[in-house]
Amino acid sequence: MGCSFNCVYCYINGSKYAKETNNYYVKSNASDLVYKKLKKLAKNQERAFLNLGSASDSYMEIEKELELTRDILKIFLRFKYPVHIITKSDLILRDIDILRKINEIAILPEDIKNLKSKVCITFSFSTIDDELASLIEPNAPLPSQRLNAMNKLASEGFHVGVALMPILPYLNDDIENLDNAVKLFKKNNASYLILGALSLFGNNDNSSKIKYFNFIENNFPEILVNVKKLFYNREYPSQKYQNDIYRKIVNICKKQDVKTTMI
Template identity: 35%
Template sequence: MNVHEVKSIETKSILSRLKSKDNYWGIAYNMNLYRGCQHGCIYCDTRSCCYGMGDISHISVKKNALELLDHELGAKRGKATIGTGSMNDPYMPLEKQMKLTGGALELIARHRFPVHVMTKSNLVTRDADLLQDIGRTYAAVTFTVTTADDEMARKLEPNAPASSERFKAMKILSDRGIYTGVALMPVLPFINDSIEDIEEIVEKAAEAGASYVLPLFGVTLRRGSRDYFYDKVERIFPKMTKRYKTYFEDRSECTSPNAPYLNEAFYRKIETLGISASMNFYQSEGRKQLSLF
């Protein structure tokens, strides 16, 4: 596993408020219990220089995270959705021993806050009871799936559970009544941007009880993440880097040339299967009451 070291650090805060309203994931706070990630996904945007993370294979465990979280949740006047999984996977392999995410969910359940967990890991099923409890307020679990092909997934996400394992985990959670879905992203131009793969992901999501699939038919390659991506792509898919450089030059938003066709096939498939392309978000009691009038 491509992890150089694991160390403990202290942090001053564990919940960061989003600067603007999030209409995509429905979250108001970001929660990162770890710094860095073990999954080694070749396209990870967290490597981008703008975040100042450096080598994300160096993992830091925020040892005072749960103490801070308990205090910060108790100090909040109103409830709003806590999101976790934007800068790293909260269920990376280290979580199996550290149980920081599990501990955080216990606190979130106790304080009756809503939560949105984003992951590539089937380890999330360990906390199904907690998520079911939080679900009385609001709980969503979104599984990132970039390809339905396990062999391709191993190339793109070498240390993450196979896509088939994510679908199995999704089925376990959805059968427990937990609101689940798929982040179908990124879709890498010239690599996994086929109509067949997109349709297969949606079909498998439907079979697993997903309520929604959120698509993005492209990939973000900024300074820092771009060089890492190109290095890995050149080893896995020879001559593909040249194709990227020729087509996208130095653009950071790399949309698949097939995007119009993928979009059409995607919406046709979700309409057939009765899946939404957006999420239902947490509503406070006040907003729920207003919606009755």
């Protein structure tokens, strides 16, 4: 729980998942629990697509040493479960050997049994700019490293795409920037793009909202007033802002022939 990548916009800051993202701890018995659970599900023939990486990244630096994600993937393989991994890290390349085997033998749930790949990998980006990323995602591998990893994994035949989230108001949401981002994702073989708005919670010093406002004040003071206005009394940008930005991106994706759903 928690996440060493420590992105400034991370919604788990101050939440039940972690007081501070980089103050993380390891669930050392995770693979035992996964083993028990999947053994039971497989016995009952309950099939599912399993998801890794929703409120933490499965490929933080410490994973190099612990190999906890690798152990969990081996259990998925043993019980033939397909997997969807969301990550910001090229460390996932280390586990290509297991992912290949999962892709060969996993059993898909009945309602999506025609899906071509049993391994889906979504790389998460808030920007394609390495310099900006070093500021807002200080400990995560750079976008350029993620793009290389995405290319490699797509060439393996896995279903690979992008989560463009969060979209950061006044930082990465202009049309030229979005257009360039989609071009680059496509060039690196992303076959889909899903998107999400920035969400900022809480009002205490550890909360994602206050941390993000402080970050903007220190680094991009010229947009602070507008950002605060957008989040005044709410946790998401206004519905109008969200509708506008979604429409823009969906149009860009249509023009460039990139799907905006995973399947």
